[in-house]
Amino acid sequence: MDHEAGDDIYYNNSEGEYNDDSSQASEEDEMDNNDAQVNNDAQLDNIDAQLDNDDQVDNDAHVNKRGLTRLTKWRAKFEKSGGKKWPITFDALGRVDGVHRPKFSSFLGDIARSEVGLRYLKWKEVPKDDKNKMWALIQQLFEIDDCRRGPIMVRLGGLRRSFRTKMFKRHVRPNLARPTVLEKVPKMYHTIVKKEHWDRFVAHSKSDEFKVVSKSAKEVLAQYVYDHTMGRGGYPYLREKLVQNKEIAADDCPSRAFIWRKGRVNKEGEYKMPVVKGVADDIAENEAKINAGSVNVEPGTDALTLVLGKERGG
Structure with a gap:
């Protein structure tokens, strides 16, 4: 699962109420x-x-x-x-x-x-x-x-x-x-x-x-070296921009790997750091292999998981 500090705010509350002293x-x-x-x-x-x-x-x-x-x-x-x-x-x-x-x-x-x-x-x-x-x-x-x-x-x-x-x-x-x-x-x-x-x-x-x-x-x-370029809007804002630029359709569900890469390029489509580009290339290569069927993965595993691991998406 992707974890970007401060990007997306999740508001699900299964109890339907708020308890300031315990639930948070x-x-x-x-x-x-x-x-x-x-x-x-x-x-x-x-x-x-x-x-x-x-x-x-x-x-x-x-x-x-x-x-x-x-x-x-x-x-x-x-x-x-x-x-x-x-x-x-x-x-x-x-x-x-x-x-x-x-x-x-x-x-x-x-x-x-x-x-x-x-x-x-x-x-x-x-x-x-x-x-x-x-x-x-x-x-x-x-x-x-x-x-x-x-x-x-x-x-x-x-x-x-x-x-x-x-x-x-x-x-x-x-x-x-x-x-x-x-x-x-x-x-x-x-x-x-x-x-x-x-x-x-x-x-x-x-x-x-x-x-x-x-x-x-x-x-x-120091472990988090793959800084994104999405600003405060996070992934929702990035998705809107991709739709506006016609890179994806409004009803598309792009892969996590695709979104991860898009979230780390600047306006010119370039990565800030060589290490980020290297990881992005590895992710793209693994995604291509998965789509081509040359690499078999278990359910819930994708290119992002193969490269970054299960608990660390960013």
């Missing part, structure tokens, strides 16, 4: 256990792409404040639309799809930063009241059922972690030898990051605990 505990604890704020630069490319896009200055309004200002803009857009909530739809796998998916993804990023941001060192420290507030903000603007809440909360935790990663990479790590710079909250985040939270974040980033967790996270991330 294991996922949130795992999120906290891997909550280092430093990664290798290659792994941060996709995180930066999403956060940079969400932090774009609104040229029409000529403002450069984040967070609170952006939430105000969301409400203004909502009122301009006649106060009608944007419906969020899901595909057969429980992933967000439809025309409002980019809007929804961007909004989640905004509230993760403005409502949580650097306020808490771990996601499980976030009070239930704060999580309830974030869910209320979502339901004010989007038409989405309560049964989808649990996985969305996990997604918000991931976005909060990505924001902290970006803050460390761009504003803490380059200034570790310049303590006077670290005494001030980065200018563009004054509206959403309080001085006390910034100071605690900086202190934590210098701690031995942080260094140990960061080292462990780097070792894990």
Whole structure:
């Protein structure tokens, strides 16, 4: 099964309800256990792409404040639309799809930063009241059922972690030898990051605990060398682009191997790294052999499995 960190949000809930204290505990604890704020630069490319896009200055309004200002803009857009909530739809796998998916993804990023941001060192420290507030903000603007809440909360935790990663990479790590710079909250985040939270974040980033967790996270991330180029939209967005470009039909079910390869090329159809191209070529070769019948595989095994293994698709 393919696993792309942060790409697709799965919202299946077999119980049809949400229990913030139990049903999501294991996922949130795992999120906290891997909550280092430093990664290798290659792994941060996709995180930066999403956060940079969400932090774009609104040229029409000529403002450069984040967070609170952006939430105000969301409400203004909502009122301009006649106060009608944007419906969020899901595909057969429980992933967000439809025309409002980019809007929804961007909004989640905004509230993760403005409502949580650097306020808490771990996601499980976030009070239930704060999580309830974030869910209320979502339901004010989007038409989405309560049964989808649990996985969305996990997604918000991931976005909060990505924001902290970006803050460390761009504003803490380059200034570790310049303590006077670290005494001030980065200018563009004054509206959403309080001085006390910034100071605690900086202190934590210098701690031995942080260094140990960061080292462990780097070792894990070193295994994931096949970075994709799909951005925050993930596979659903890639599929839409393939349909628009007439590379597949709307009702086609392309193979995992095909989608994996397409998700790792740039606009020119080239792979960023030779190692990725080599793996992609191996996958394509194995898929051709399977289709030709020259290689026999068991049910549930495909070219992606043959090359990358059963538990690691990305």
